[in-house]
Amino acid sequence: MIVCVCRRVNDKAIAQAARCGASFDDIQIDMGVATQCGQCESSARAVWMQCRPSQPTAHLQLQTEAPAPA
Numbered sequence: 001m002i003v004c005v006c007r008r009v010n011d012k013a014i015a016q017a018a019r020c021g022a023s024f025d026d027i028q029i030d031m032g033v034a035t036q037c038g039q040c041e042s043s044a045r046a047v048w049m050q051c052r053p054s055q056p057t058a059h060l061q062l063q064t065e066a067p068a069p070a
Contacts, residue, residue: 003044006036011047018051 001011009031017027024045027033034041 003047004031004033004036004040006040007032009033009040009044014044014047015051018048019053021053024048 003009003011003014013031014027014033017030022030027044027048028035033044
């Protein structure tokens with residue numbers, strides 16, 4: 001879905017950049033999101049917040065086998 005009409009930036013591009021660790025400022029500089037009319041800023045920030053690496057994710061703990069009794 002197109003998030004920024006002025007710069008033709010879609011949600012997938014924003015999500016990919018966010019997952020790679022880009023800050024919202026980086027996305028604005030690199031893609032021009034929310035730098036022209038500004039109408040997309042809230043939507044773009046919402047996509048960025050959902051996809052940034054600092055968001056909590058499910059933590060899977062590896063289970064190791066107990067040593068065999070001697």
